Amino acid sequence: MKLTKQTLNQRTNPIYDALVVGGGAAGLSAGIYLQRYLLSTLIIDKGKARSFWMQELHNYLGLPPKTPGREVLKQGKSHYLSLDGDYLNAYVEEVIDEGETFSVKVRIGRNNPTYEVFRTRYLIAASGIIDHLPQLADMKNVFDYAGYNLHVCLICDGYEMRDQRVGVVGASESSLQVAFPLGWFTPHITLFTHGAFEVSETLRDRMTAAGYTLNEQPIHQFLGENHQMSGVELADGSVINLDAGLISMGSKYHADYLQNIDLDYEGGNLVTDIMNRTSHPRIFAVGDLKVGMNQVVIAAADGALSATQIWRDIRRQEDSRRKPVAA
Numbered sequence: 001m002k003l004t005k006q007t008l009n010q011r012t013n014p015i016y017d018a019l020v021v022g023g024g025a026a027g028l029s030a031g032i033y034l035q036r037y038l039l040s041t042l043i044i045d046k047g048k049a050r051s052f053w054m055q056e057l058h059n060y061l062g063l064p065p066k067t068p069g070r071e072v073l074k075q076g077k078s079h080y081l082s083l084d085g086d087y088l089n090a091y092v093e094e095v096i097d098e099g100e101t102f103s104v105k106v107r108i109g110r111n112n113p114t115y116e117v118f119r120t121r122y123l124i125a126a127s128g129i130i131d132h133l134p135q136l137a138d139m140k141n142v143f144d145y146a147g148y149n150l151h152v153c154l155i156c157d158g159y160e161m162r163d164q165r166v167g168v169v170g171a172s173e174s175s176l177q178v179a180f181p182l183g184w185f186t187p188h189i190t191l192f193t194h195g196a197f198e199v200s201e202t203l204r205d206r207m208t209a210a211g212y213t214l215n216e217q218p219i220h221q222f223l224g225e226n227h228q229m230s231g232v233e234l235a236d237g238s239v240i241n242l243d244a245g246l247i248s249m250g251s252k253y254h255a256d257y258l259q260n261i262d263l264d265y266e267g268g269n270l271v272t273d274i275m276n277r278t279s280h281p282r283i284f285a286v287g288d289l290k291v292g293m294n295q296v297v298i299a300a301a302d303g304a305l306s307a308t309q310i311w312r313d314i315r316r317q318e319d320s321r322r323k324p325v326a327a
């Protein structure tokens with residue numbers, strides 16, 4: 001059921017089999033599989049999933065290529081709820097390992113928040129990441145285009161940018177390297193440092209050899225209308241016309257609530273085995289938060305894998321408890 005501050009006391013499970021942090025593609029998929037394995041599940045989601053920001057899902061088998069991410073989430077959430085999973089819109093602040101269970105501290109509501117503690121045998125970290133965006137004086141100007149033709153994901157949208165004039169906005173020299181795989185799709189590439197960092201001679205030489213243009217001025221604003229970016233205006237007032245943009249500025253990893261637990265990370269991503277188990281035997285990580293490809297199809301598959309492994313674990317534990325003691 002959908003839990004609220006008012007209905008929290010109606011929940012039936014004092015200890016869930018699995019608590020999923022995050023209700024994006026990965027978390028919802030895990031929840032659907034867990035409920036279908038007859039395990040008790042709670043998904044806690046604070047909203048604003050990366051999937052929600054995705055205006056068009058271009059590459060998911062069986063869905064029309066312009067399906068908005070919010071539709072995938074809406075359908076996934078109602079599917080999960082139809083299987084009697086519990087769902088709470090709230091923010092997970094802290095997870096404490098109690099040995100056989102975890103206690104999960106949750107903040108409910110923004111204004112006048114209340115706090116609740118849930119207990120679970122297994123935890124699935126499906127809390128994703130969020131892309132850093134260029135910081136302009138007017139951030140609405142960035143939000144007007146980000147996720148439309150101001151892309152954040154080369155794998156998702158390289159095809160959409162084929163033969164277009166593309167501006168790549170980086171946050172560091174290494175983040176600008178995305179221009180080279182982008183060159184597979186289009187040769188018309190301008191790189192923007194937004195005045196934030198120096199570019200080495202080596203990279204300048206590689207860019208020149210590839211035919212790319214480097215621009216080191218701060219960006220004043222993106223130009224365009226109806227969510228279609230058509231260029232950038234630089235700090236000195238000059239304008240560069242573009243057909244699309246690619247932001248490559250790194251991400252924030254949503255894993256603060258795990259800080260008290262010793263887990264293996266690679267960069268900000270959690271390291272897992274092939275069933276998405278982390279270095280802790282009862283914590284799984286799925287979707288963008290774990291090492292791997294940031295794609296909806298992978299997130300959905302991750303959810304299935306983690307739920308299946310949790311079912312196997314629990315089933316084996318119950319079987320061994322039920323085994324008759326040898327005479």
Ligand SMILES: Cc1cc2nc3c(=O)[nH]c(=O)nc-3n(C[C@H](O)[C@H](O)[C@H](O)COP(=O)(O)OP(=O)(O)OC[C@H]3O[C@@H](n4cnc5c(N)ncnc54)[C@H](O)[C@@H]3O)c2cc1C
Pocket residue numbers: 021022023024025026027044045046047048049050051052053054055056057058059069090091092093126127128129131146147148151152153156157254257286287288289293294295296297299
């Ligand atoms: C603009 C854009 C376009 C994209 N296009 C495509 C595409 O065409 N094809 C494709 O396959 N992929 C695309 N992607 C990538 C795709 O959106 C992600 O790979 C996918 O959404 C990851 O799903 P997830 O469940 O791991 O994370 P998310 O969808 O980000 O879900 C994580 C959820 O956890 C919540 N959360 C975080 N911290 C907490 C907390 N402490 N407590 C409670 N909840 C928390 C978040 O708010 C969020 O709702 C695109 C992404 C973007 C941004």
